[in-house]
Amino acid sequence: MKNLIGKKAFIAGVADDKGFGWAIAKALAEAGCEIIIGTWVPVVKIFKGALANGKLDTQLKDGSHLSIAAIYPMDGSFDSMEDVPASILENKRYKDVASFTISDVANLVEKDFGKIDFLVHSFANAPEVKKPLLETSRQGYLDAVSASSYSFVSMVRHFSPHMNKGGSILNLSYVAAQQIVPGYGGGMSSAKAALESDTKTLAFEAGRKYGLRVNAISAGPIESRAAKAIGFIEKMTAFAQDKSPMQNKLTACQVGKTARFLLSDDASAITASTIYVDNGLHAMGPSPEEEQADSLPASSESLLHPTPLA
Numbered sequence: 001m002k003n004l005i006g007k008k009a010f011i012a013g014v015a016d017d018k019g020f021g022w023a024i025a026k027a028l029a030e031a032g033c034e035i036i037i038g039t040w041v042p043v044v045k046i047f048k049g050a051l052a053n054g055k056l057d058t059q060l061k062d063g064s065h066l067s068i069a070a071i072y073p074m075d076g077s078f079d080s081m082e083d084v085p086a087s088i089l090e091n092k093r094y095k096d097v098a099s100f101t102i103s104d105v106a107n108l109v110e111k112d113f114g115k116i117d118f119l120v121h122s123f124a125n126a127p128e129v130k131k132p133l134l135e136t137s138r139q140g141y142l143d144a145v146s147a148s149s150y151s152f153v154s155m156v157r158h159f160s161p162h163m164n165k166g167g168s169i170l171n172l173s174y175v176a177a178q179q180i181v182p183g184y185g186g187g188m189s190s191a192k193a194a195l196e197s198d199t200k201t202l203a204f205e206a207g208r209k210y211g212l213r214v215n216a217i218s219a220g221p222i223e224s225r226a227a228k229a230i231g232f233i234e235k236m237t238a239f240a241q242d243k244s245p246m247q248n249k250l251t252a253c254q255v256g257k258t259a260r261f262l263l264s265d266d267a268s269a270i271t272a273s274t275i276y277v278d279n280g281l282h283a284m285g286p287s288p289e290e291e292q293a294d295s296l297p298a299s300s301e302s303l304l305h306p307t308p309l310a
Contacts (some may be wrong), residue, residue: 004264005032005127010109011040011076012155013122015047017056020172020219021122023256024199026058028118029066031260036109036116038074040123041100042093047071072108073100076123076151077143079158081102102151103158110162119159121171124148128186136186136212144187149194156202156214165211168263169202171195172255173218173274175282196274213271215262220250220278 009028014021014037025035039047048071050056058066075094078084078101088094099108109116125147125303128140136144159169176184177192196216203214221236241249258277261267276282 004260006114007032007068007118008034008036009115009118009120009263010036010038010159011120011122012076012105013120013124014039015043016050017058018223018252019122019216019248020222020255021120022056022250023252024120024122024170024259025068025256026060026066027253027256027260030060030062031264033068033118034069034113036069036072036113038072038105038144039074041097044071044073051080055067070109070112072105073097074102074105075100076102076155077125077131077147078102078119078277079154087140095226102154105163106155106158107160115162115164116159117164118169118197119155119167119169120162120259120263121155121169123151123189124172124188126186126188127192129184129188131185133185133189135185140192141187145191145194148188148191149198151204152195153165153198156206159310160206160210160212163210163212166265166268167207167211168213168215168267170214170259170262173199173216175218175220175276175278177218199274200272207271213268215267215271216274217255217258217262218274218276218278218282219255219283220244222250222252237303240278241279243283243284244281246279248279250277250279 001198007028009016009025011021011025014025016022025037051068060066080101080103081099083101094100126140126144128136128144131140135174165206173196174184174192175181176189177196181189194294199214199216204215206212220240223237236240237249240246255277260277262275263268
């Protein structure tokens with residue numbers, strides 16, 4: 001049903017066609033929404049090349065193909081160009097990009113497209129994600145929170161003035177914000193907890209000031225490119241499928257459809273909420289017949305949410 005014709009969405013953090021950001025883009029496009037994307041600077045050329053060469057899955061349900069109105073280089077770790085250190089500006093992957101910070105991209109999007117209706121935050125990065133929290137350095141922790149949660153605060157701050165009243169904002173969280181997930185390290189669990197807390201506060205502030213709704217989706221694990229880089233995502237998805245009430249394998253498409261609902265007017269009374277899309281796994285506790293936890297490898301006991309920039 002084309003109920004989003006005339007609407008415009010900016011989705012930040014899309015780097016390939018395997019993650020949640022891409023699935024959300026397709027779901028919105030199927031409803032007639034215009035899609036604008038922000039891609040992490042170091043991979044933007046690769047992403048554009050893959051798209052131009054037909055290497056990404058762009059097919060929509062009606063047989064048409066996803067059309068992306070624009071792709072902006074974007075780094076969620078910086079609010080303005082004045083914040084970018086010289087070492088980054090001189091990096092070969094950044095030096096030819098004139099502007100890529102959150103405020104710059106927000107201004108460019110309005111200049112090129114006018115006001116938008118939907119904003120999706122799919123940024124996450126933790127340089128020390130493979131380290132337990134006990135072994136995470138202060139800088140590694142702060143980098144994780146900066147890139148994965150404060151980037152959302154900054155996006156809401158800088159994009160909200162460029163959004164239509166009645167619009168909607170969404171981020172992607174993970175159950176580690178609420179529960180212990182061994183293996184999800186480097187400060188990422190802390191960043192997701194901050195993200196969910198900020199979702200509530202920003203829903204109040206952006207709701208009162210701009211008439212915008214703000215929600216989060218806490219999604220289960222999928223075998224995305226970024227998640228595979230961490231090393232044991234296949235075990236996580238198998239565990240999730242086996243232990244969830246539905247015992248189904250989660251797909252990015254399911255998250256995309258939920259995002260489309262939450263962003264649309266069909267969810268006009270839903271804000272300040274975290275919606276779980278994980279086949280119910282978040283509600284499960286240990287059952288009496290399960291093996292003792294210490295007899296299982298740590299990676300078998302935990303779930304992993306893909307971190308697109310990790």
